[in-house]
Amino acid sequence: MSKPEFIYTTxxxxxxxxxxxxxxxxxxxLSYWFGCSLHSDWKVGSPMQxxxxxxxxxxxxxLESDPPRRLVYSWHSVFDEDMIKERPSRVTxxxxxxxxxxxxxxxxxxxxxGSKTLPSISGGWPLVLSSLKSxxxxxxxxxxxxxxxxxxx
Amino acid sequence: xxxxxKFKPSLVYTIYIASTxxxxxxxxxxxxxxxxxxxxxxxxxxxxxxxxxxxxxPDGSVHISGEVIAYDPPRKLVITFNVNWPxxxxxxxxxxxxxxIERSGDSVRLTMSEANDREISEDILSGGRAGWPAILSSLKSxxxxxxxxxxxxxxxxxxxxxxxxxxxxxxxxPK
Numbered sequence: 001m002s003k004p005e006f007i008y009t010t011x012x013x014x015x016x017x018x019x020x021x022x023x024x025x026x027x028x029x030l031s032y033w034f035g036c037s038l039h040s041d042w043k044v045g046s047p048m049q050x051x052x053x054x055x056x057x058x059x060x061x062x063l064e065s066d067p068p069r070r071l072v073y074s075w076h077s078v079f080d081e082d083m084i085k086e087r088p089s090r091v092t093x094x095x096x097x098x099x100x101x102x103x104x105x106x107x108x109x110x111x112x113x114g115s116k117t118l119p120s121i122s123g124g125w126p127l128v129l130s131s132l133k134s135x136x137x138x139x140x141x142x143x144x145x146x147x148x149x150x151x152x153x
Numbered sequence: 154x155x156x157x158x159k160f161k162p163s164l165v166y167t168i169y170i171a172s173t174x175x176x177x178x179x180x181x182x183x184x185x186x187x188x189x190x191x192x193x194x195x196x197x198x199x200x201x202x203x204x205x206x207x208x209x210x211p212d213g214s215v216h217i218s219g220e221v222i223a224y225d226p227p228r229k230l231v232i233t234f235n236v237n238w239p240x241x242x243x244x245x246x247x248x249x250x251x252x253x254i255e256r257s258g259d260s261v262r263l264t265m266s267e268a269n270d271r272e273i274s275e276d277i278l279s280g281g282r283a284g285w286p287a288i289l290s291s292l293k294s295x296x297x298x299x300x301x302x303x304x305x306x307x308x309x310x311x312x313x314x315x316x317x318x319x320x321x322x323x324x325x326x327p328k
Contacts, residue, residue: 003275009282010168011290011302101302130169130260133290138297142169144258 004109006122010129011101014136019095019102020068022132032131032141048073055079063090070094075108075117082116089117104129155233157222160249160268164278166285167264172296174254177261178227180292181252184209190291190301198232200224206232222249229253234267239322245277246270265289276315280308 030037040048050058057079064072071093077083092107111118131142184195193211208217219233234250249268287304295301313323
């Protein structure tokens with residue numbers, strides 16, 4: 001097995017249940033994901049769509065769903081004509097309770113050679129996960145007045 | 154003066170913080186502030202290139218020592234960052250740590266990178282891969298909420314074992 005192309009770990013002062021809700025609830029995702037909302041019933045095999053500004057930006061399929069511990073979905077960016085041609089990649093979320101915090105590890109892997117999606121998600125995840133940590137700990141997401149289309153999608 | 158051109162990043166971590174560059178700089182360079190998020194460890198930085206860098210353990214001993222390579226508040230700090238285990242620098246060469254602080258939207262983007270002048274194995278890097286996310290998550294929490302996150306962390310066993318095989322005098326492995 002080759003090494004995953006992207007891994008990011010963050011610690012958030014919350015509970016696994018609240019974090020799971022934050023990762024999967026349509027309204028809640030909209031509050032911190034820089035204009036994106038996630039739409040799915042989160043059952044294995046179901047589609048998941050990421051909407052932004054009335055458009056579908058990423059088409060995903062739920063591959064594993066074990067609340068509140070582990071969530072895996074495929075990821076196909078469809079907002080860019082080059083990315084649309086790439087094969088879907090795969091995102092894994094692992095939630096582990098540690099003392100009064102939850103360790104969240106996001107792994108995104110399985111990109112094609114020369115993928116344009118990989119640099120996009122590599123910039124985007126630290127931003128989204130930083131905003132997620134802020135909203136769960138302070139009630140407020142991070143605010144970016146400038147456009148961050150490529151980064152957050 | 155060391156030739157930092159030979160150093161290549163071996164791990165990078167980026168985090169966005171609702172704060173100002175000045176406050177993030179203070180968090181990274183003040184002993185009093187760093188003790189709050191760095192598991193009780195105090196950062197001591199001499200405010201000039203060529204000055205001393207020390208990370209002091211809660212018991213007063215020097216855990217990490219180094220030299221200031223670049224000092225540009227509140228934008229960039231580059232230091233050598235060597236754990237004081239006998240034989241470590243001989244085995245790994247020096248480790249370079251770079252903090253870059255930039256405004257991004259209404260937040261600050263903090264990028265930490267560790268660089269080395271040679272290939273470092275995943276076993277050795279496992280220490281930084283586990284440690285930096287915990288430390289920098291806690292730093293973000295202190296700046297945004299006033300409270301740190303206490304994350305108990307031991308050096309990974311695989312890192313200690315790999316260092317031991319390289320002849321580094323590491324602390325006793327946890328039983």
